[in-house]
Each structure stands twice: as C-alpha cells, then as structure tokens.
Amino acid sequence: MTQPPASSTLARTDRQRTEGQPIILDGQPIDLEDVLTVAEGRCKVALSSDPAFRTHIDSGQQFLERLLAEEGVVYGVTTGYGDACTRAVAAEDIDSLPHQLFTFHGCGMGQSLSVEAARAVVLVRLVSLCRGVSGVSFELLERLAWLLEEDVIPVIPEEGSVGASGDLTPLSYLAAVLCGEREVIDNGQCRPASEALAQRSLTPYRLKPKEGLALMNGTAVMTALAALAFSRCEYLTHLTTRITALSVQALDGNPYHFDADLFAAKPHPGQQRVAARLRDDLHAPSTPRNSPRLQDRYSTRCAPHVIGVVEDALPWWREFLTNELNSANDNPLIDVEAGKVMHGGHFYGGHVAFVMDSLKQATANLADLLDRQLALLVDSRYNHGLPSNLSGASASRLPLNHGYKAVQIGASAWTAEALKLTMPASVFSRSTECHNQDKVSMGTIAARDALRVLTLVEQVAAATLHATCQGVELRRQLQSATPTPQRLAEFVEQVRKEIAPLEEDRALDRDLNHLCRLIRQRHWSLYDAS
Template sequence: MSLTNTRTDTAPACLQLDGSPLSIEQVLAVAQRRCRVALSLEPAFRERISAGNRFLEQLLAEEGVIYGVTTGYGDSCTRAVPAEVLGELPQHLYTFHGCGLGRVLSAEASRAVVMVRLVSLCQGYSGVSWELLERLVWLLEQDVLPVIPEEGSVGASGDLTPLSYLAAVLCGEREVWVAGERRATAEVFAERGLTAYQLKPKEGLALMNGTAVMTALALQAFARTEYLARLSTRLTALSVYALDGNPYHFDETLFRAKPHPGQAQVAARLREDLHAPATPRNSPRLQDRYSTRCAPHVIGVVADALPFWRQLLETELNSANDNPLIDVEGGKVMHGGHFYGGHVAFVMDSLKQAVANLADLLDRQLAQLVDTRFSHGLPANLSGASAARAPLNHGYKAVQIGASAWTAEALKLTMPASVFSRSTECHNQDKVSMGTIAARDALRVLTLVEQVAAAVLHAVCQGVEQRSQLAGAAPLPVQLAAFVADCREQVAPLCEDRALESDLRHLCGLILQRHWSLYDAR
C-alpha cells in the first residue's frame, strides 16, 4: 500500500491497494472522498489474486465439488447443484438474501462498506478474479454506491443480507446512490456504458460471507469516539472554569500515583487548558463534585481503550474473513468461521458503554452549571436576560432536560448485543456474533452523546463568559478563550429565550465534522 498523488496538487491522493495493511484513517479518507483508490500494478500482487482464482477453477475441473460453488449454502451444503445450472447459483445467493429492512446506510457508510470488502479480498485468500476487484474500485471511483438496508444481519456468516445488496449492484440489480439520488442500478450502468458483472465461482460467497458492514460501521464509530473523548476533555476544562472549580484535581504527581496512561493524558490536557499552577500545600477549595474531579477517570477509560480497540478493528479490517478460503501454496481449500464478527461485536459493545459514560459525565456538569446551589454565583439556568426581564426567561432549563433525556437513552442502549446470539438457518448458524447490531447501537449512542456534547458546549460557553465578568474571576486561559471565541462565530449567546434547536443541530454537525482541532493525536 502506498499513497501517491496522481492528479493535480488539488486532487485527492490515491491509495494503491496491494494487500498491505491499511489504517482506520485511510479507509475513512476513502469513505469521505478525501482519497481515491486504485489497484497496485505490481505483477506479484496481480498474480497472487489470479492464482487463487485459477486454483479454484482447477479444483472444480478435477474434483467437481466445492462448497458454495457446486453445493447449496449453509445447511444446504449436502445438496449438489446440477452442472447445467451452476452459473445461476451466485445469483440465487444474493437474490434470496435480498430481504433487508430498516433505514438504509448513508452514502459515506456504503462507501466504507465497499472499501472494507475490497481490502479483504485484496488479501488473496478468497479465490476471486482480478475483474471483480476492478469492479469494486469502479464503484468507488465513480461514486456509484449500493443502497444497503441496515437491518437483517446476525454477524455470522458475516453480513450476508446487507452485503447481498453489494453483490446485486455489481450484477446490475437493485438500487444505487448517485450524486445523492437513489436510482435503479441498471439505468445507471446503461448511462455509463457498463455491462452487468457475471459472478464467477465462489465470488458471491466472497462478497457476502464476511464482516464488511459491521467493520465499516465500527471504523466510523471509532473515529467519532476518539474525537468525543478529546471534546469531552475540553468541555470539562470549560466547566471547571465556569464553576470556579479546583484546577489542582489534575495534579501531575497525583496521576503518577495511579498511572493509567490515557487517564494521565486527559489530566495533562486539563492542566494545559486551565493553566493550572503548581499545586499548593493545601487547596483553598478542597474537593469539587465527581463530574469534574473524576473527569480524567471517566474520559480516561476511553483514552486507554482506544489503542486496544484500534488493534482489534484494524486486524479485522486487514483480514480475509469469508469462507472457504483458498491456500494456493498449500494446494487446499480451508473451511472455517472467519466470517464470525466477535471481535467487532466486543469492541462495539464496550465502546458504547464507555461513550455513554461521557454523556453521563457531561450531563452532570451541565446540571451543576444551571443550578444556583452548585454553580458558585452564576445566574439561574445561565440566563443572559437583564434583571428586569429575568422573570420571563428560563435560559438553559429545557436544554438541560433534553440533555438528560439523551443521556438516559444512550445509557439504555448500552446493553451488549453480543450476548443475544440466536440460532438461525436450520441451526447451522447456531452461534452468531450480532456484530452489526452492536455497531449500529454504538453509532446511535454516539449520536446521542454528540447531542449532549452540543448542549453542554452551548451552555458552558455562556457560563464561561458569565464567570469571566464576575468580580475576582481569574483570567480565562488563552487556549480556552480562543475556543470560546471560535464557538461564538458559530452560535450567539443566549440573552432573551429563543428556540435553540437550530443552534444545537449546527453544533452537532460541527462535532461530526471534527470542526475544532483539539490537542494532538498522540
């Protein structure tokens, strides 16, 4: 794998695929159209792909029996398919799996699915043809994306139902996204002079019998989580200042006594944001409430888990995860269960619990900010109205209720999906991962947490400004002042009550786009 710029200086870089490992960020760059994709022209790579397909055809000619090529699928593997209709078998595989329901994946998620499946097939164990890889690259380059329903996968044998929509689109069927419009695939192919692809032996299985959907969604969830951990740290620093809190809770020596690396990193970022001086012999204000004092311990769980989650997800991404796999050098077909998405399910189940705790943390900080019993001199509900207008205005009262509702929903969704295995397909698939459901749950939790973060961001900027105007207030540290100034370019202060929905939606969009550069990526 290598990145090269094959167009003008302003064109996206091009990711050359040759079976080498890719990172989460590289896949997401393709999914977000910040990077193009091409197959490596190295002869060794092309030969590795072609050799697997040749071996499969040789085996078919010599022995005549290959699972999923000359037999039925799953529980039907003992049923031989007559030679005269073998060519129809892959079509039947994607056809009978065309029963997905629910909302459809976004264009970005669909692009990520195509990319993740392509990366897996480039490992050279799936017995597919070079032409199939070229077709997948064509979809990405032309931005012709399969319309994929979210629901219907149990996460083993992989994402069969959602991935059937990718296989069907390659064959000119079902629907695609083109320039934001949902259209019939056959129409779009005809306009672009492309004939429908004819799936070769095992290519239906190779496309569908893997973990591409759950992995693609998990990569998106990982990136959003990493950003939310940093944003939660910045919001905590702002809350500490607005609440006139104790900055010495984040003392470097204190965190050497409990040396979780991510937790210490969060504390260091808070010290940097707050410009906390050396801790005195005994703080004048002893102990703040847990939602600020223990913030490094809550956010630190995410920070410490991120490297482990990355390892599991990038291993899954760069794996061959269909069945059976082809060992050309050993001259054998290997039947196994690499389509099982247990690692992805575990990451998503643990991630959504850790992220929901960020919502709970931020919600508790907001509860302090709006309550005069705990806010140390801030106006009730952070209202910005004048004294004469104060009886009419309620500031962030409803926003805090909303944040509490979003937090409750996020916490409710932390039930692990992976423990709800269901025996399916005549008990052939009798233990399944539920990885795709776990990933979908995680993305929903992330959306709710981002909403809580948007609410706290709006409110804490107001609280910081109100604190800085009080007599005896410490100067607002430069880094926090610059951040608040940028936020004020996005949303205005709340003086008279106004409906804040549009402000909050705008902030949610900025969070999703990672608008603010927060700390560094270390």
C-alpha cells in the same frame, strides 16, 4: 499460505506520504483513518498496477477452476449454502448459484446506511478480497473499485445481519448492484443500479462461481460501521475533555484536581493524558499546599477517570478493528501454494462485537459525565454565583427568561437513552439457518447500537458546549472572577463564530443541530496527538 507480493509495499508508503493521492490497494494493510477518508469522499482508491498483484489475485480463481476440473466438488460452488452444503448443484446450474445467493438474501429492512457508511462497506470488502485468498477474479476487484471511483454507492438496508455467517443480507445489496440489480445512490440521487451502469456504458457483472460467497460471506458491514464509530468516539474524548475544562472554569472550580504528581500515583496512561490536557487548558501546572476550594463534585474532579477509560481502551479497540479490516474473512479460503481449500468461520464478527459493545458503554459514560456538569451549571445552588439556568437576560427580564432549563432536560433525556442502549448485543446470539448458524456474533447490531449511542453523546456534548461557553462568559463578568485561561478564551471565541450567546430566550434547536454537525466533522482541532 501465499501472501500478497511484498514489492507493492512501496506504493502504500507513497500513498501515505502524498496528500490527495488515491489509496493504492495491493493486499497490504490499510488503517482505520483510510476508511474514514474514503467514506467521507476525501480520497479515492486505486488497485495496484503491479503485475505480481494481479497474478496473485487471479491464481486463486485459476486454482478453483483446476480443482473443479479434477474433483468436481467445492463448497458453495457445486453445493448449496449453509446447511444445504450436502446438496449437489447440477453442472448446468453452477453459474446461476451466485445470483441465487444474493437474490434470496434480498430481505433487508429498516433505514438504509448513510452514503458514507456504504462507501466504507465497499472499501472494507475490497480490502479483504485484495488479500488474495478468496478465489475471486481481478475483474471483480476492478468492479468494486469502479463503484468508489464513480461514487455509485449501493443502497444497503441496516437490518438483517446476525454477524455470522458474516453480513450476508446487507452485503447481498453490494453483490446485486454489481450485477445491475437493486438501487444505488448516484450523484446524490437514488436510482436503479441498471440505469447507473447503462449511463456509463458498463454491462452488469456476471459473478463467477465463488464470487457470490466471497462478496457476502464476511464482516464488511460491521467493520465499516465500527471504523466510523471509532473515529467519532476518539474525537469525543478530546471534546469532552475541553468541555470539562470549560465547566471547571465556569463553575469557578478547583483546577488543581489534575495535578501531575497526583495522577502519577494511578498510572493509567490515557487517564494521565486527559489530566495533562486539563492542566494545560486551565493553566494549573502544580498544586499549591492549600487549594482555594478543596474538592469539587465528581463530574469535574473525576473527569479524567471517566474520559480516561475511553482513552485507555482506544489502542486495543484500534488493534481489534485494524486486524479485522485487513483480514480475509469469507469462507472457504483458498491456499494456492499449499493446494487446499480451507473451511472455517472467519466470517464470525466476535472481535467487532466486543469492541462495539464496550465502546458504547464507555462512550455513554461521557454523556453521563457531561449531563452532570450541565446540571451543576444551571443550578444556582451549585454554580457558585452564576445566574439561574445560565440566563443571559438583563435583571429586569430574568423572571421571563429560563435560559438553559429545557436544554438541560433534553440533555438528560439523550443521556438516559444512550445509557439504555448500552446492553451488550453480543450476548443475544440466536441459532439461525436450521441450526447451522447456531452461535452468531451480533456484531452488526452492536455497531449500529454504538453509532446511535454516539449520536446521542454528540447531542449531549453540543448542549453542554453551548452552556459552558455561556457560563465562562458569565463568570468573566463577575468582579471576583479569575482570568479565563488563554486556550479556553480562544476556544470560546472559535465557538462564538458558530453560535451566538444566549441573552433573551430563543429556540436553540438550530444551534444544537449545527454544533452536532461540527462535532461530526471534527471541526475544532483540540489537542495534539500526544
């Protein structure tokens, strides 16, 4: 099969090297971090100006035109879709067929994707079409790039995709917007797509025969959501590690549970990295023969074993998602060099579904870990001398104040909900579309579930972070306290720039929401990439 021109690789190398420059799309691979930067509005995209790239793209559409002239039959161009593939479309109706496709798929329901997620969807679909095997025109790529350049982003309902034949219903909203229909977010406001195009003197696009299928028959929505989920999960492993170190310090725990020789005996590399970070945070390079406390409870002692599962899964999750991101995943695909149209099932999102199902299970365990740490911190039977519920009130005011009592209840509720949502979506395949789509991936539902689980885990992390900073400071006030390790002391100081200590009881919802926003923004630089 003809591949994108190799000469365009240099543009991607330049893009990686130069901060602030647009990502040049040329058919070469991009990475998950590229999706994140575009989704968050920190970077623009541009199509390669290499003439060979444009020639490569247009050759697919030209081949289709020749094939139509020679044989007169191409699936989804001169036939109906799905189980209607045996139904011929009259020649005078061929140009209307793509419009019909996105029209009858306009049945999405539920909340709309966030603007960040919708931006990611546009980019992911564009990257796939840039592979040059989907039979689309270069003009279509220009229109997709224009949406990102102008930040005119389609309003895409979350619900309605079974993940094969791709994300048909949600992607119909992308196709419709290009054609001046449905709604967009433009400058922060929801408005008709037709108005946004007219304001910029751009006429609605007219989809060419294969372009409706090429836009809609793929995995762009689930892959975009998965890329955002991956980034949030990766940051949570670091944050959970730092919170665990704070918990050990606040609980006057045993910092030697993370000994390097101990972890050499069970050599999972991600687990070893977590233990090394905890050693560094706690200034515990090696274990003395007799530790001051022999064994802490599992929620601190076994933290590397819980967080390490996520750390060790991240590389293969990245591989699965990066391959999907850089794949051609519509149907049929066009091999110009071999002169054939290939019918298959690359729209099936099984790899994304598997990543998201496993990610949400592993990440929910982070919430469970932190919730157990918080339960120890607030309980005067187990927190080794700290005030009940970590109250910072004076002795005379302690009977009236309840500290983190309600916060721990909330964290337990969020944890329970996260754990409840870990049922794998991929096992709930349903036969749809007159049994043509009789085995489907449920990848988009899995990705949406994963994002909800991540939100809940972030809430638990915010609650436990708030409490552990309080615990470290309360521990510091005790006469028998060991000094707070420098790295942890500096981190608590950074957190204190955002939230105040809890002395007299106050409503903490604003604090917790603020911490959640900071977590989503990856506000604190926690550990080196190593």
